[in-house]
Amino acid sequence: xxxxxxxxxxxxxxxxxxxxxxxxxxxxxxxxxxxxxxxxxxxxxxxxxxxxxxxxxxxxxxxxxxxxxxxxxxxxxxxxxxxxxxxxxxxxxxxxxxxxxxxxxxxxxxxxxxxxxxxxxxxxxxxxxxxxxxxxxxxxxxxxxxxxxxxxxxxxxxxxxxxxxxxxxxxxxxxxxxxxxxxxxxxxxxxxxxxxxxxxxx
Amino acid sequence: xxxxxxxxxxxxxxxxxxxxxxxxxxxxxxxxxxxxxxxxxxxxxxxxxxxxxxxxxxxxxxxxxxxxxxxxxxxxxxxxxxxxxxxxxxxxxxxxxxxxx
Numbered sequence: 305x306x307x308x309x310x311x312x313x314x315x316x317x318x319x320x321x322x323x324x325x326x327x328x329x330x331x332x333x334x335x336x337x338x339x340x341x342x343x344x345x346x347x348x349x350x351x352x353x354x355x356x357x358x359x360x361x362x363x364x365x366x367x368x369x370x371x372x373x374x375x376x377x378x379x380x381x382x383x384x385x386x387x388x389x390x391x392x393x394x395x396x397x398x399x400x401x402x403x404x405x406x407x408x409x410x411x412x413x414x415x416x417x418x419x420x421x422x423x424x425x426x427x428x429x430x431x432x433x434x435x436x437x438x439x440x441x442x443x444x445x446x447x448x449x450x451x452x453x454x455x456x457x458x459x460x461x462x463x464x465x466x467x468x469x470x471x472x473x474x475x476x477x478x479x480x481x482x483x484x485x486x487x488x489x490x491x492x493x494x495x496x497x498x499x500x501x502x503x504x505x506x
Numbered sequence: 507x508x509x510x511x512x513x514x515x516x517x518x519x520x521x522x523x524x525x526x527x528x529x530x531x532x533x534x535x536x537x538x539x540x541x542x543x544x545x546x547x548x549x550x551x552x553x554x555x556x557x558x559x560x561x562x563x564x565x566x567x568x569x570x571x572x573x574x575x576x577x578x579x580x581x582x583x584x585x586x587x588x589x590x591x592x593x594x595x596x597x598x599x600x601x602x603x604x605x606x607x
Contacts, residue, residue, distance in 0.1 A: 330521070331521070331522070333563050337521075337566050337567070351519055351524055351566060351567065352524075353526075353586075353589060353590055354524070354525070354526060354590070354593060354594055354600050354601075355523070355524035355525065355600070356524040384599055398599075399524075399599070399600075401522055401523055401524070402521065402522050402523075402524065403522055
């Protein structure tokens with residue numbers, strides 16, 4: 305699994321602190337809803353029919369036991385004891401209170417997770433075959449490439465204000481379990497002649 | 507929202523909890539549609555909406571929803587408002603939770 309570098313750690317912590325200040329300003333009335341909405345959408349917070357919803361990214365669907373326990377702890381402490389895993393490898397908490405969300409983001413940062421770019425018109429969580437690295441038909445594990453795309457697209461200034469949301473999926477297998485064809489960009493690994501050892505390429 | 511029905515309620519979501527709320531006749535925000543003020547005069551409804559929006563602060567996304575008079579207070583007209591009033595169809599969560607735990 306990818307481990308956060310010091311830069312990643314500082315970036316995510318910085319975003320949590322920034323959002324904490326934005327929520328405080330919204331709650332004390334110094335930000336209007338129109339001013340606050342873009343800020344919450346940059347941090348995965350929706351206001352839905354019955355409550356707020358927080359969508360947390362699980363990059364290319366890879367989750368450690370420690371992260372899974374942190375998600376469960378968040379559900380117990382700040383939500384109703386459950387979350388909803390989505391088809392795009394996110395988890396959604398359906399009952400968070402606005403004032404608790406900075407603490408939830410802090411708990412996510414403790415285990416190298418966040419809700420950045422899980423909403424809004426930007427490049428969303430990069431998804432991969434859920435059987436990555438365990439599939440018999442796989443040419444190569446797609447997740448290192450997914451990680452490169454994630455790093456490239458996270459906080460990329462050119463892609464923060466797209467006309468609409470934008471989604472990328474990648475698979476290392478001929479069987480399209482990552483549903484790449486339904487994405488804005490679908491990447492599929494193919495075995496290419498001429499590469500050393502007939503290695504896979506994109 | 508739709509102008510199809512004469513009667514309206516003022517509704518929105520609570521800023522802190524996200525809950526569906528309605529404006530009562532005394533100007534308080536309440537959780538139950540039955541306790542909302544049913545406003546049958548369109549001009550007064552628009553005025554109440556403006557007042558509610560001017561309050562700012564505690565309630566988000568305020569609008570007028572169609573409603574009709576029922577035996578126990580206002581009732582929803584559109585199914586979306588029925589969902590909002592009743593809470594999620596999974597009764598163990600949301601507004602229906604208290605009655606089922």
